[in-house]
Amino acid sequence: MSRFLKPIRSGWACLPLVLSLCAAAxxxxxxxxxxxxxxxxxxxxxxxxxxxxxxxxxxxxxxxxxxxxxxxxxxxxxxxxxxxxxxxxxxxxxxxxxxxxxxxxxxxxxxxxxxxxxxxxxxxxxxxxxxxxxxxxxxxxxxxxxANTLSVVQNVKQAPVNTLMDLKDRKTGAVTGTLAGTLISIYRQGVLRPNMVTLSQRENAWTALESGRVDSLLMPTSAYDAYKLQHTDTQWVLASFQRPIGLxxxxxxxxxxxxxxxxxxxxxxxxxxxxxxxxxxxxxxGLSWSAPRAPDVSTGPTLASLTMD
Structure with a gap:
């Protein structure tokens, strides 16, 4: 009897796997x-x-x-x-x-x-x-x-940028009305403002960099990644500095x-x-990934989080 039941039992043992494969299909x-x-x-x-x-x-x-x-x-x-x-x-x-x-x-x-x-x-x-x-x-x-971040874009030959204070003597560009522009304006009571170059919404930030109007740019990291995909041989690189924006x-x-x-x-x-x-x-x-930051869900960027060292 067991000789006949054995294949039947084996068949039933495989049934969950068969059903699982069918469900997936x-x-x-x-x-x-x-x-x-x-x-x-x-x-x-x-x-x-x-x-x-x-x-x-x-x-x-x-x-x-x-x-x-x-x-x-x-x-x-x-x-x-x-x-x-x-x-x-x-x-x-x-x-x-x-x-x-x-x-x-x-x-x-x-x-x-x-x-x-x-x-x-x-x-x-x-x-x-x-x-x-x-x-x-x-x-x-x-x-x-x-996590969404802001980054400094600079020439590969320029000195490292590890904190915003490293931009003090540079002509740093940022688009008006953006978090990057606000951050440069208010950081340490405006210490970077004298050399800041404000770019309009319609201006091409990369043209300003190429022409020497600015020495570096502060922008969303994603904007640099998108640019680099189209310009693989670019001389512009991301500095070490990255600022999570709380989002x-x-x-x-x-x-x-x-x-x-x-x-x-x-x-x-x-x-x-x-x-x-x-x-x-x-x-x-080709994406400069940054791990998520607490809290998982936020109320958005705050000036305190943006300007802290």
């Missing part, structure tokens, strides 16, 4: 919305998706046992909507399950501040005026996977999404930071 693709033109964070050109966010999205999809479907979007700042509203509309309309690269601000999470919004540009979207208003849900965030990036989804989705996302973020894959992927994509 029939699971819906994990749809992740990423910014279409924010290299090296994320970029989709001629159907090819690249960037740190895409690498991370693939790892999450793999861990969840689902295929990955990247959905690129392009947002514009308008009076009638904000980034948070448009992201919410993408999720609430079912265009995606997760959205990457979301600034983790308390004010933008939780219940929406308005009842409805239109989705931003994405594949298959109707003309803006023809898009319906989508009822908005409640946004919840993953753990952060990256992390993470994924967002709806509060009504399955809890397992955020659990898997958070596990992948923690594992890839711990085992070094996050840093490795960032380097491979």
């Amino acid at each position: 029939t699971a819906e693709p994990l749809k992740v919305c990423v910014s279409e033109d924010s290299p090296p964070q994320s970029s989709v050109r001629k159907g090819k998706a690249t960037g740190l966010d895409v690498r991370l999205a693939q790892a999450i999809a793999t861990a969840a046992g689902r295929e990955l479907q990247i959905v690129p979007f392009e947002t514009e700042f308008e009076k009638e909507s904000t980034l948070a509203h448009e992201i919410n509309a993408l999720l609430s309309s079912g265009q995606c399950d997760l959205v990457s690269g979301f600034p983790l601000l308390k004010a933008d999470l939780g219940p929406a501040s308005r009842p409805s919004a239109r989705v931003p540009d994405h594949p298959g979207a109707k003309r803006k005026r023809d898009r319906p208003y989508i009822p908005l849900g409640e946004l919840v965030a993953s753990a952060p996977y990256q 992390n990036l993470g994924f967002v989804t709806l509060a009504t999404a399955p809890r397992q989705l955020l659990d898997v996302t958070n596990q992948v973020i923690a594992q890839t930071i711990q085992d070094g894959r996050m840093l490795m992927w960032a380097k491979q994509e």
Whole structure:
């Protein structure tokens, strides 16, 4: 009798694995919305998706046992909507399950501040005026996977910059109306202001650097990374100095999404930071990655945090 039961028992023992493989094969693709033109964070050109966010999205999809479907979007700042509203509309309309690269601000999470919004540009979207208003849900965030920072850009032959005081005798440029410009203006009661060069929003900061109008630039690290992707032989490099601005990036989804989705996302973020894959992927994509800083979700940059040594 046991001779006949043995293969049957073996078959039943394999059943959970078979069912698991079948479930993975029939699971819906994990749809992740990423910014279409924010290299090296994320970029989709001629159907090819690249960037740190895409690498991370693939790892999450793999861990969840689902295929990955990247959905690129392009947002514009308008009076009638904000980034948070448009992201919410993408999720609430079912265009995606997760959205990457979301600034983790308390004010933008939780219940929406308005009842409805239109989705931003994405594949298959109707003309803006023809898009319906989508009822908005409640946004919840993953753990952060990256901190936003400001950096000093300088010539490779210039002396190191480890603190802002190292810029005291330099003509340092910053765009007006930005955190970088504010930081230079107020640092240590304006000690850097005499040599500061204020650039307008329309000016090309790289032209000012090339022409010698400024000796160095203070700007978002992401802006330098994007420039270097297009100018691989550039003489301009990032100095050692980096200033976190008190704002992390993470994924967002709806509060009504399955809890397992955020659990898997958070596990992948923690594992890839711990085992070094996050840093490795960032380097491979040309992104100057900085680890998330506490708190995970903030109220935004503060003057105290920006100006401290």
